[in-house]
Amino acid sequence: xxxxxxxxxxxxxxxxxxxxxxxxxxxxxxxxxxxxxxxxxxxxxxxxxxxxxxxxxxxxxxxxxxxxxxxxxxx
Numbered sequence: 001x002x003x004x005x006x007x008x009x010x011x012x013x014x015x016x017x018x019x020x021x022x023x024x025x026x027x028x029x030x031x032x033x034x035x036x037x038x039x040x041x042x043x044x045x046x047x048x049x050x051x052x053x054x055x056x057x058x059x060x061x062x063x064x065x066x067x068x069x070x071x072x073x074x075x
Contacts, residue, residue, distance in 0.1 A: 004065035012070035021067035
């Protein structure tokens with residue numbers, strides 16, 4: 001499953017990140033394997049995605065989110 005497929009309120013653990021397609025800035029801000037991610041909100045027209053990654057709030061475009069592989073957490 002990719003980050004772009006998360007539904008609002010759903011949580012997951014980042015498993016893999018394509019460093020070719022994901023900007024270094026996002027990696028520095030916490031988009032790293034092993035970190036917990038939650039989809040907080042989706043902007044109109046479904047882009048960008050507003051995320052909480054280990055307590056940091058980030059907005060990521062959907063075209064970038066499809067390159068971040070996650071595993072969902074059931075709560």
